[in-house]
Amino acid sequence: MKNSNLNNNTPTFKREPLVIYLITSFTFLLILLRLIFLQLLNHDNYKKMSDENRIRLLATQPIRGRIIDKNGLILADNRLRYSLIIKPQYVDENEWQKYKSEISKLLNISSDSLQRKYSDGIKNKNFSITLLDDLTVDQVIKFKENENSLNGVEILSRIIRNYPYKNIASHVIGYTQPITDSEFSILSKKGYKLNDSIGRTGIEYVFEDQIRGEWGGEMIEVNSSGTFVKSVGIKPSKQGKDVELTIDMNLQLVAEEVLKDKKAGAIVVMDPRDGAIRAMASKPTFDLNFFSKDFKPQKEYDSLFNSPTKPLFNRALNAYDPGSVWKIVTAIAGLESGSFPPETLLETKPCITYGSQCFREHNDLGFGTIGYEDALRVSSNTFFYQIGYGVGVDAIYDVSKKLGFASLSGIEISEQENIGLVASSKWAKEGRGWGEPGRTPWVPEDIASMSIGQFVVQVTPIQLARAYAAIANGGYLVTPHLSKQKRQGVTIQEPKKIDIDPINIELVKNGLRKVVESGTGVSINYGVSNLPPVSGKTGTAEDGEGGSDHAWFVCFTPSDKSELLIVAFAQNTPGGGSVHALPMAREILKVWNKN
Amino acid sequence: MVNRISLIKNKRFFYKKDKIDRKIVFSPLVVIPLVLVFISSILIKSVQREFVQSDFxxxxxxxxxxxxxxxxxSYIPIERIRKYLIPFYFCSLVSLLLIYFFGISFYGAQRWLSLGIFSFQPSEVAKLSTILILAFVLERKSISSIKDLILPFSIVIIPWLLIFFQPDLGTSLVLIVLTFVMLYWCQMPIEWIFILTFCIFTSIFYLVxxxxxxVWIPLMGYLAxxxxxxxxxxxxxTIVLHTLVSQLTPIIWEFGLKDYQKDRLILFLDPGRDPLGGGYHxxxxKIxxxxxxxxxTGLLNGKLTNLQFIPEQHTDFIFSALGEELxxxxxxxxxxxxxxxxxxxxKVSKNARTNFESLIVIGITSTFLFQIIINLFMTIGLGPVTGxxxxxxxxGRTSLLIxxxxxxxALSALNRTRSLRNK
Structure with a gap:
């Protein structure tokens, strides 16, 4: 070791490689013994397993949790679907011809369609070809009786999603779809399998994590003829959790029913005390069971995804011109401003000029000199023009934000939600969402539209429900929700007190009661007996996109301690809110009153 | 002797020609790896025969x-690289850190860093940089008191943490092992290694x-x-350390380990638990x-290998292809x-002329040895799946080049030994 101090003065360490040699020898010996055990002693065993691929994996599908309504009615569950498949590698052409006629006779289906599917499958080199989808139980039994003569043909059963109410509450419930290949690479880490389904919209999407359950599986050893020998390991699949909705099917069904004769529209029924949604319907709707089919006919597919009527679109969460139902916002803005105190009286006129245009009263006459309550009762335009002009756009914007407009409502299925629009001077200055900043300033004409809910105001039925609930419950902003259950750690927010003087809310509430007592909403009681007092507001709105008028009606009952709030909306249905929207609400009130 | 000293004194970057043993190109140290590469190239080809992939x-x-x-x-005297060690160490730390921001994710772990046309695994580079920097700090003094451990540990802990939280459990284990072996090489009592590594058993015992x-914790105290x-x-x-470890075990289990790491450990203890996932593989x-x-079955003829029954067979499970085909x-x-x-x-490490060289080579040796053992144990079903x-x-090109x-x-160290001996 005389050379060890070439570079420094440190003595060389005493190096003892013995331990390392020992560890190396010991572990290598272990490996060697293990290899002898695997490759020499048990070679025959493993060879057999390998040759015959004796280890099989049976995956067991998790059962997706159900979706049920408030009363325990099932809105979504699962059922077995049987499909008839053939494995072409076990069948030659002659056999196939024989099988074809046999199956066709047995199950009473045309042999042409069998041939078509078979040929397609052969062309695509499928490992197994689905000959028939969704067999009836009868067909399954018939096939099972004759199974032995049909080698290579099998019945596969699979659990699929089933929606007993078909097209009722479709937008709320949502649907599932198979995951795509590109999604699989990400989702496989979360335990999804190829061809697995995943919730795409609605409750199915939002509650996916709870509802989904977990795949299980069994590893089994089979003998050379493929029959089960023993289980090598098992992990049971976990059923997903049920999701209970706040939806009341009685109300949901009537909500869907009243929309039937409308071209398009939406109903929101909510408990104004806490925001629990009792019904949410959107017309046109669609049958959820379509998504459980294996073969999706192009025509049906187009009518869902490419139709101009947009059936997949949830109109309850999309924004439209509110028209006169917006006037409560202008009223509160006036009251809160201090310039127009509760006792304010204003002269209404046939029309009032702002900028270059004379904005008309809807009866072209005016209603004389009236206060807030009467202005709401007769739904005077010129009264609210003056209020709006007096307080300015930003005061109205501020109040609308307090009432939850121009923001997400907080409902679970926010993936379908549009926050709409409430104009402000900032918005106008910044280009109104379409123009260059500075080129689209606020003009006097705008304030007229702003005051009565046209063009520069776009709100969703759910936002209206929220705002009116705040009037109904005395000043609390609720979070609309479809389920009381937690999702991904999110709990529903408690109602929040709004920063608006309760006296002003009370005044608006009185006005809304007058609407039904002796104003535009008086027909709510027609043909209905012993309904508790109702408060409400009608609305007829010009469609900012150029279609015919929308009809609105919002009401809550009982007027004092409200338990139910309805927003009825008929899209592009000219004739007025009291004619088209109000009767829808009436039917729902009838059903509610009966229970 | 003059000559020997001039070897250090002159500032040539490479060894002088007469210092180089020409036979080094045939040294088993470098021929064996090449043979292993040849064999495994064919095996990789066999695994991926259905694909156009050019991995093999x-x-x-x-x-x-x-x-x-x-x-x-091997033509460069190791002593020459001393001055580059610290920058190299910090570069590898930076690249480990960058992973957290720009890393390419794979199987839930961020491991790759992309440099435009090619990507590499910083954790592989970190292994080498850690060996070098440890050799640099350990060469002067043998380990005799706890205080001597502070510097080496603080040097290792930074890359270790960065690797552990990628998360790359496997490489972080390699880092621990090579550190312990190098410390042992510096005369650290072997009991200390036991005391520290047995923390793992303390954890297991706590769970089991x-x-x-x-009985166990006092035993550790006695060792100390x-x-x-x-x-x-x-x-x-020591007793405090082990008690602490046992108390922290459930917390680490809950928050420190990713789900897939937990699964792997559970799986090793009870392979039937997840027949769909790792248990099947x-x-x-084994089959x-x-x-x-x-x-x-002969090269390129493996049935299961060809059918790709074993995932990741061209990386972690390559030995199973070898077992089947050869x-x-x-x-x-x-x-x-x-x-x-x-x-x-x-042998090279034992005979190396300086502590620095010896430590580097033993670090390298322990890295190889540990990886071989853990990988083979996993493949033949004697140990958990650790990646x-x-x-x-x-x-894996980064790791192959490293x-x-x-x-x-190691060849360079060998060169030096021989050239000195030949004089």
């Missing part, structure tokens, strides 16, 4: 490149049967008593090896090659 080609040429790189490095700890100078203090410290790996028999004899050959490589490396590649055989660089460093 990449592996082969990276290996060839590595061979020449190793020869090239906490009562065992009543036996092996240190400040007996009482160290014993107490482990079993298929593939077992079905190989004495002679195997059988027992092939496995024994490869085992023999690994054994020879390891013992050659240990540690088999040196020179598993597909491994050849390590071989180059």
């Amino acid at each position: 080609f990449n592996h082969f040429f990276t290996g060839l490149l590595g061979y020449f790189l190793a020869i090239f490095i 049967s906490p009562y065992l700890l009543i 008593y036996r092996s240190t100078q400040k007996k009482i203090i160290c014993s107490v410290l 482990l079993l298929q790996s 593939a090896i077992g079905s190989g028999g004495l002679l195997g 059988g027992f004899l092939g496995c024994v050959l490869v085992l023999f090659l690994f054994f020879t490589l390891i013992s050659q490396l240990v 540690i590649p088999l040196p020179f055989m598993s597909y 491994n050849f660089i390590c071989i180059g460093l």
Whole structure:
């Protein structure tokens, strides 16, 4: 070791490689013994397993949790679907011809369609070809009786999603779809399998994590003829959790029913005390069971995804011109401003000029000199023009934000939600969402539209429900929700007190009661007996996109301690809110009153 | 003697020509890795025969490149690299850190860093940089008191944490092992290694049967008593450490480990638990090896290998392809090659002229050895799935190149030994 101090003065360490040699020898010996055990002693065993691929994996599908309504009615569950498949590698052409006629006779289906599917499958080199989808139980039994003569043909059963109410509450419930290949690479880490389904919209999407359950599986050893020998390991699949909705099917069904004769529209029924949604319907709707089919006919597919009527679109969460139902916002803005105190009286006129245009009263006459309550009762335009002009756009914007407009409502299925629009001077200055900043300033004409809910105001039925609930419950902003259950750690927010003087809310509430007592909403009681007092507001709105008028009606009952709030909306249905929207609400009130 | 000193004094970057043993190109140290690369290239080809992928080609040429790189490095005296060590260490830390921001994710772990046209695994580079910097700090003084451990530990802990939280459990284990072996090489009492590594058993015992700890922890204290100078203090410290570890175990289990890491550990203890996931792969790996028999199915003929029954077979499970296609004899050959490589490396380390060289080579040796053992144990079903590649055989270009660089460093140390001996 005389050379060890070439570079420094440190003595060389005493190096003892013995331990390392020992560890190396010991572990290598272990490996060697293990290899002898695997490759020499048990070679025959493993060879057999390998040759015959004796280890099989049976995956067991998790059962997706159900979706049920408030009363325990099932809105979504699962059922077995049987499909008839053939494995072409076990069948030659002659056999196939024989099988074809046999199956066709047995199950009473045309042999042409069998041939078509078979040929397609052969062309695509499928490992197994689905000959028939969704067999009836009868067909399954018939096939099972004759199974032995049909080698290579099998019945596969699979659990699929089933929606007993078909097209009722479709937008709320949502649907599932198979995951795509590109999604699989990400989702496989979360335990999804190829061809697995995943919730795409609605409750199915939002509650996916709870509802989904977990795949299980069994590893089994089979003998050379493929029959089960023993289980090598098992992990049971976990059923997903049920999701209970706040939806009341009685109300949901009537909500869907009243929309039937409308071209398009939406109903929101909510408990104004806490925001629990009792019904949410959107017309046109669609049958959820379509998504459980294996073969999706192009025509049906187009009518869902490419139709101009947009059936997949949830109109309850999309924004439209509110028209006169917006006037409560202008009223509160006036009251809160201090310039127009509760006792304010204003002269209404046939029309009032702002900028270059004379904005008309809807009866072209005016209603004389009236206060807030009467202005709401007769739904005077010129009264609210003056209020709006007096307080300015930003005061109205501020109040609308307090009432939850121009923001997400907080409902679970926010993936379908549009926050709409409430104009402000900032918005106008910044280009109104379409123009260059500075080129689209606020003009006097705008304030007229702003005051009565046209063009520069776009709100969703759910936002209206929220705002009116705040009037109904005395000043609390609720979070609309479809389920009381937690999702991904999110709990529903408690109602929040709004920063608006309760006296002003009370005044608006009185006005809304007058609407039904002796104003535009008086027909709510027609043909209905012993309904508790109702408060409400009608609305007829010009469609900012150029279609015919929308009809609105919002009401809550009982007027004092409200338990139910309805927003009825008929899209592009000219004739007025009291004619088209109000009767829808009436039917729902009838059903509610009966229970 | 004059000559020897001039070897250091003159500022030539390479060894003088007469200092180089021409036979080094045939040294088993570098020939064995090349042979392993050849064999595994064919196996990778077999695994991926259905694909257009050129992984086997990449592996082969990276290996060839590595061979020449190793020869090239052997011409550089290791002493010359001293001044580059600290920058290298920090560069590797930065690249580890960058992973957290720009890393390419794979199987829930961020491991790759992309540099435009090619990407690499910073954790592989970090292994080498850690070995070098540890050798640099340890060469001067043997380890005799706890204080001596502070510097090396603080140097290792930074890359270790960065790697552990990628998360890359496998490489973080490699780092621990190479640190301990290098410390042992510096005369640290072997009991200390026991005391520290047995923390793992303390954790396991806590989970399995906490009562065992009543005997176990005092035993650790006794080990400390036996092996240190400040007996009482160290014993107490050891007992405190192990008690702490046992109490922290459930917390680490809950928050420190990713789900897939937990699964792997559970799986190892009870393979039937997840028949769909790893359990199936482990079993298929065993079946593939077992079905190989004495002679195997022949190269490119493995049934399970061709059918790709074993996921990641071209990386972590390459040995199962070897077992199936070349059988027992092939496995024994490869085992023999690994054994020879390891013992050659240990010899180089033992005979190295300076502590610095010796420590580098032993660090390299321990890295190889640990990876070989853990990988083979996993493949043949004796150990858990940890995602540690088999040196020179598993597909992975960063790790292959780094491994050849390590071989180059060992060759350089060998060169020096020989040149001095020849005089």
